[in-house]
Amino acid sequence: MKRTVFMLLPLLVLAGCSSSSTWGWYVIDPRSETGWINVKFLLSGMGDTILISVIAAVISIALGLLVALPGLSTKRGWRIVNRVYVELVRSIPLLPMLFWVFYGLPIIFRSMGINVPIDPFWGAIITLALSDSAFTAEIYRAGIQSIAKGQSEAAQTVGLNYFQTMRYVILPQAIRRILPPLANQFIYIVKMSAFASVIGMQELTRRANELVVTEYRPLEIYTLLVLEYLVLVLIISAGVRWLERRMGADERQ
Amino acid sequence: MSQAAIEMIGVNKWFDTFHVLKNIDLKVGSGEKVVICGPSGSGKSTVVRCINKLEKHQEGIIRLGGVELTNDPKSVEAIRSEVGMVFQQFNLFPHLSVLENLTLGPIKARGLSRKDAEERARHYLERVRIPDQADKRPAQLSGGQQQRVAIARSLCMEPKVLLFDEPTSALDPEMISEVLDVMVSLAEDGMTMVVVTHEMGFARKVADKMVFMDAGEIVEQGPPEHFFTKPKSERCRTFLSQILQH
Numbered sequence: 418m419k420r421t422v423f424m425l426l427p428l429l430v431l432a433g434c435s436s437s438s439t440w441g442w443y444v445i446d447p448r449s450e451t452g453w454i455n456v457k458f459l460l461s462g463m464g465d466t467i468l469i470s471v472i473a474a475v476i477s478i479a480l481g482l483l484v485a486l487p488g489l490s491t492k493r494g495w496r497i498v499n500r501v502y503v504e505l506v507r508s509i510p511l512l513p514m515l516f517w518v519f520y521g522l523p524i525i526f527r528s529m530g531i532n533v534p535i536d537p538f539w540g541a542i543i544t545l546a547l548s549d550s551a552f553t554a555e556i557y558r559a560g561i562q563s564i565a566k567g568q569s570e571a572a573q574t575v576g577l578n579y580f581q582t583m584r585y586v587i588l589p590q591a592i593r594r595i596l597p598p599l600a601n602q603f604i605y606i607v608k609m610s611a612f613a614s615v616i617g618m619q620e621l622t623r624r625a626n627e628l629v630v631t632e633y634r635p636l637e638i639y640t641l642l643v644l645e646y647l648v649l650v651l652i653i654s655a656g657v658r659w660l661e662r663r664m665g666a667d668e669r670q
Numbered sequence: 671m672s673q674a675a676i677e678m679i680g681v682n683k684w685f686d687t688f689h690v691l692k693n694i695d696l697k698v699g700s701g702e703k704v705v706i707c708g709p710s711g712s713g714k715s716t717v718v719r720c721i722n723k724l725e726k727h728q729e730g731i732i733r734l735g736g737v738e739l740t741n742d743p744k745s746v747e748a749i750r751s752e753v754g755m756v757f758q759q760f761n762l763f764p765h766l767s768v769l770e771n772l773t774l775g776p777i778k779a780r781g782l783s784r785k786d787a788e789e790r791a792r793h794y795l796e797r798v799r800i801p802d803q804a805d806k807r808p809a810q811l812s813g814g815q816q817q818r819v820a821i822a823r824s825l826c827m828e829p830k831v832l833l834f835d836e837p838t839s840a841l842d843p844e845m846i847s848e849v850l851d852v853m854v855s856l857a858e859d860g861m862t863m864v865v866v867t868h869e870m871g872f873a874r875k876v877a878d879k880m881v882f883m884d885a886g887e888i889v890e891q892g893p894p895e896h897f898f899t900k901p902k903s904e905r906c907r908t909f910l911s912q913i914l915q916h
Contacts, residue, residue, distance in 0.1 A: 575779060576827060
């Protein structure tokens with residue numbers, strides 16, 4: 418908490434020392450009527466930012482496991498599938514991938530005779546989930562590999578098949594090591610969700626952009642925008658730290 | 671002796687270019703106790719691991735109860751359900767209680783009800799003389815207790831054959847005998863056992879057959895009375911004098 422205050426301090430000092438002619442805090446001053454309307458307009462993007470991030474994270478967590486498992490196979494072919502996916506997806510910057518999904522994917526769908534329109538909401542989610550899944554997959558792989566080989570051998574000798582071994586023996590142990598970095602990855606998704614603004618998703622960044630266009634007060638509005646993300650991420654990282662402590666306590670037990 | 675429980679004929683195995691098993695011929699009759707010894711790196715663990723398919727052999731035939739081991743997943747599963755294994759490092763599941771360690775296989779792989787599986791688990795915990803530790807986590811037990819839980823876990827699958835891969839090598843000296851005692855009593859009950867160990871006292875007591883391995887080969891095998899008193903090969907004599915001199 419103390420650190421948060423320290424980080425916010427310079428901004429507040431800046432705002433406080435400035436003369437009213439160069440600063441226009443009135444645009445987001447909740448005490449005035451228009452200021453309050455503007456603030457509400459900006460804050461109301463929070464819901465979509467959170468929703469996009471959460472759904473993308475959930476998909477990425479499932480997809481990541483699906484991608485990680487072939488990477489742990491003893492068969493070379495499966496490992497190659499995993500490598501190709503991870504390297505490919507990891508190398509594509511988020512913005513081009515977003516354009517490809519939003520503008521390109523519907524054309525592929527149409528050519529296959531499937532009429533699935535991709536709206537900004539799902540376009541953003543698919544892109545974020547896809548791009549994040551390569552990293553999630555690597556987190557899973559490292560976590561699962563950190564469980565000693567003897568565990569899966571013991572599981573096999575009591576008759577468990579591959580999926581039972583994963584489900585009952587390996588993953589419950591690996592999850593302690595996987596969860597904290599996975600939660601960390603969620604911070605990355607929240608920040609990257611700002612890109613959804615360019616395809617017209619009405620989340621935090623998009624709303625700030627729109628208000629800047631009408632109010633011509635980029636500094637004040639973007640300052641509030643930055644603070645919105647800051648608060649969001651600080652809350653999540655507090656959650657991550659809590660999780661790490663809990664997992665650590667479990668491990669020691 | 672009727673049908674052999676385990677039969678290995680001309681088994682060869684390589685790790686890449688390293689020839690770990692060379693023409694292994696080994697027969698274990700039903701109810702027989704075989705002790706495999708030899709210097710480290712001689713391939714004795716690999717022999718045991720080939721029998722339950724934790725390792726694949728590249729040449730030769732391995733039969734269990736007359737059925738040949740192939741790479742067909744069905745056959746591997748069938749084999750595994752007949753063969754129990756006890757590891758040097760115990761390999762208990764640390765996130766489960768002792769009881770859950772014992773019931774996981776019977777419930778998930780054998781389809782037993784939880785009640786039946788727990789009943790069976792308690793029976794075998796009694797068998798290895800730790801009936802009152804059922805609800806603890808493995809980490810709360812001593813090494814000797816952990817290894818006895820591991821033995822009980824294997825027994826819960828009611829295997830026809832039990833394999834032991836250096837079961838006492840990771841234990842503190844004062845805990846070795848409690849594990850060996852359990853193994854001796856299993857042997858007395860007629861369990862077919864293949865044991866990789868350096869515990870020659872145990873070997874003398876229970877072994878029907880001694881096998882000495884070196885550099886991937888079975889150098890010598892025979893009944894313990896011959897094996898310990900007049901080993902035929904020089905290598906075996908040297909090995910025995912090294913481990914028996916203390």
